[in-house]
Amino acid sequence: xxxxxxxxxxxxxxxxxxxxxxxxxxxxxxxxxxxxxxxxxxxxxxxxxxxxxxxxxxxxxxxxxxxxxxxxxxxxxxxxxxxxxxxxxxxxxxxxxxxxxxxxxxxxxxxxxxxxxxxxxxxxxxxxxxxxxxxxxxxxxxxxxxxxxxxxxxxxxxxxxxxxxxxxxxxxxxxxxxxxxxxxxxxxxxxxxxxxxxxxxxxxxxxxxxxxxxxxxxxxxxxxxxxxxxxxxxxxxxxxxxxxxxxxxxxxxxxxxxxxxxxxxxxxxxxxxxxxxxxxxxxxxxxxxxxxxxxxxxxxxxxx
Amino acid sequence: xxxxxxxxxxxxxxxxxxxxxxxxxxxxxxxxxxxxxxxxxxxxxxxxxxxxxxxxxxxxxxxxxxxxxxxxxxxxxxxxxxxxxxxxxxxxxxxxxxxxxxxxxxxxxxxxxxxxxxxxxxxxxxxxxxxxxxxxxxxxxxxxxxxxxxxxxxxxxxxxxxxxxxxxxxxxxxxxxxxxxxxxxxxxxxxxxxxxxxxxxxxxxxxxxxxxxxxxxxxxxxxxxxxxxxxxxxxxxxxxxxxxxxxxxxxxxxxxxxxxxxxxxxxxxxxxxxxxxxxxxxxxxxxxxxxxxxxxxxxxxxxxxxxxxxxxxxxxxxxxxxxxxxxxxxxxxxxxxxxxxxxxxxxxxxxxxxxxxxxxxxxxxxxxxxxxxxxxxxxxxxxxxxxxxxxxxxxxxxxxxxxxxxxx
Numbered sequence: 001x002x003x004x005x006x007x008x009x010x011x012x013x014x015x016x017x018x019x020x021x022x023x024x025x026x027x028x029x030x031x032x033x034x035x036x037x038x039x040x041x042x043x044x045x046x047x048x049x050x051x052x053x054x055x056x057x058x059x060x061x062x063x064x065x066x067x068x069x070x071x072x073x074x075x076x077x078x079x080x081x082x083x084x085x086x087x088x089x090x091x092x093x094x095x096x097x098x099x100x101x102x103x104x105x106x107x108x109x110x111x112x113x114x115x116x117x118x119x120x121x122x123x124x125x126x127x128x129x130x131x132x133x134x135x136x137x138x139x140x141x142x143x144x145x146x147x148x149x150x151x152x153x154x155x156x157x158x159x160x161x162x163x164x165x166x167x168x169x170x171x172x173x174x175x176x177x178x179x180x181x182x183x184x185x186x187x188x189x190x191x192x193x194x195x196x197x198x199x200x201x202x203x204x205x206x207x208x209x210x211x212x213x214x215x216x217x218x219x220x221x222x223x224x225x226x227x228x229x230x231x232x233x234x235x236x237x238x239x240x241x242x243x244x245x246x247x248x249x250x251x252x253x254x255x256x257x258x259x260x261x262x263x264x265x266x267x268x269x270x271x272x273x274x275x276x277x278x279x280x281x282x283x284x285x286x287x288x289x290x291x292x293x294x295x296x297x298x299x300x301x302x303x304x
Numbered sequence: 305x306x307x308x309x310x311x312x313x314x315x316x317x318x319x320x321x322x323x324x325x326x327x328x329x330x331x332x333x334x335x336x337x338x339x340x341x342x343x344x345x346x347x348x349x350x351x352x353x354x355x356x357x358x359x360x361x362x363x364x365x366x367x368x369x370x371x372x373x374x375x376x377x378x379x380x381x382x383x384x385x386x387x388x389x390x391x392x393x394x395x396x397x398x399x400x401x402x403x404x405x406x407x408x409x410x411x412x413x414x415x416x417x418x419x420x421x422x423x424x425x426x427x428x429x430x431x432x433x434x435x436x437x438x439x440x441x442x443x444x445x446x447x448x449x450x451x452x453x454x455x456x457x458x459x460x461x462x463x464x465x466x467x468x469x470x471x472x473x474x475x476x477x478x479x480x481x482x483x484x485x486x487x488x489x490x491x492x493x494x495x496x497x498x499x500x501x502x503x504x505x506x507x508x509x510x511x512x513x514x515x516x517x518x519x520x521x522x523x524x525x526x527x528x529x530x531x532x533x534x535x536x537x538x539x540x541x542x543x544x545x546x547x548x549x550x551x552x553x554x555x556x557x558x559x560x561x562x563x564x565x566x567x568x569x570x571x572x573x574x575x576x577x578x579x580x581x582x583x584x585x586x587x588x589x590x591x592x593x594x595x596x597x598x599x600x601x602x603x604x605x606x607x608x609x610x611x612x613x614x615x616x617x618x619x620x621x622x623x624x625x626x627x628x629x630x631x632x633x634x635x636x637x638x639x640x641x642x643x644x645x646x647x648x649x650x651x652x653x654x655x656x657x658x659x660x661x662x663x664x665x666x667x668x669x670x671x672x673x674x675x676x677x678x679x680x681x682x683x684x685x686x687x688x689x690x691x692x693x694x695x696x697x698x699x700x701x702x703x704x705x706x707x708x709x710x711x712x
Contacts, residue, residue: 034487035490035491045326048326052329052331055329055335055336056336058334058336059334059335081322084322085322087318092679092683093682093683096683100682100686101431103579104682106487107639107678107679107682108678108679108682108683110632110635110675110678111675111681112675112679113675114629114632114671114674114675114678115672115675115676118669118672119672120326121668122669122672124326124331130333231628235495239495242491273505274502276502277502280495281499283491283492283495284480287480291483291488
């Protein structure tokens, strides 16, 4: 029972991270029907900016004095950086191909994914970069026998805040309404005066901001980042998006949580060396039996 | 002009903002230093690259009216039979004028020609994106490795078995996903490629895990031999690179002919129509699921063929030869060469295998360059280096028609 609870806690943490990445996939897919392969690399870039910020502050002696400020700065800078990266990516690789075939667009995205991950490798080296987590990983408490670290709480609460923020943005603001409209019908919304290109860019930016936050969270959780860390989580998050029903925000969060849980439980109870396989198996099973995903039916509702 | 300069400034500022933390920051263990020299060099490179692209854009805008399409590629300027004849002569004579190192590289080129053409069926003809293609190569290689080391099955017998098992794997993975739209296939195949690699890495009892399988026999040459026991089969193992080169050449040629015949068959036209518009293809009576599955399985068969040969050539397999980057490399060959274009893919395979051998110092930049080239090709020249004629007309038909109307 205790291990069960413990796995539950770990699964929720991991699931929250997958959910954040999956949101970016699902939003971009919803609006331009593109699997943004470079999304995993944006997530990794966020992790790198986090570690760069933290080690800079540490080397200047600021981090020991103000650890919370350091954390806030790391998140903020990573999110800003990835927003700029996303705009550059969309301008360079996706906008010129707006009218091209789906295959061209996918290949362009794949090229950018390879380009970014190798670029990060050349910039920051092939080895893991360690987060200065000794400052943060001290606190923990127990609930019914399961150990919950403060980091896990931060990650879960942080992800929750971002998801609520996204929900408010999409449903309550004019830009959010523009996004929903463009996702539903690009031509019609353009006729009504919505700037499609701008809306698409904003979608990319929001997805990337969430991925950047997830990158810093993963860095804090595992204690290090690597240039190719975006590859596997990227596929899993996409599996989560498909599981939830692609284009559906609530579905992406739900899918992320399920994938996180399944991975942790499978690693704990079945075979840990095969933990990466389960997400793919779920993906294939979903495509077999319910290709629209869990929330697939109410696509019109919260589709972005 | 002023507008251009402002744009240039914005791009440079943007690039600086993106590059400055990534390139400059040097993180050690609790240390942090900043390095400017690398940043300055890369910024210089960005400026030059931007200038070149801007100039290219200006030139092509200037010639727009007189500009028809990229023009007939090299393949069409050289009379086709002559071109193929010269290529065949060079390929046949090659090992007699080369050292072992060059022969080894040439064998790799031939393996990648076969892989590239096999993937071309899936990506270039049927328009399905397969990102786990190397998994079928792995299936072929491990099939031969396991059959040979455990049961002593000879290469020539393992070759068809490897193909059948690869095709089976293709059907297994293709059937559920091909019912979906094409882009789900990309991610499922990506996942499948990873599954195969993880299984190979962890299923120690069968695959020996990361250590790989040693002691695979080279292809043998069998001949009848008269001994005291009567007429038996004697054999020699063809370990030397010249023999292996010719086997690779046969595999590559079989692939070339097979893909050519498929492309110009009823099936090939069905694939193209699926690529162009699946709904329309379905309405004209094409069984799209069956055709897509066929493309996928045929692609897998050629990969299995190449894989079995690879295992026989290296006489050792381990999972690190079958990573995602290999799939990406094969895809690069197809995209750079020109989807659907056989001469283009041969050229691209040669370039992508030989260039890194020549520029050993730039090894690290290899995948960066290929990734960037893939996007650049999609944006500026989606038909590839040597475009297939059909493809070029598709991509530039509008310009050609517009011009004809203008002339009339």
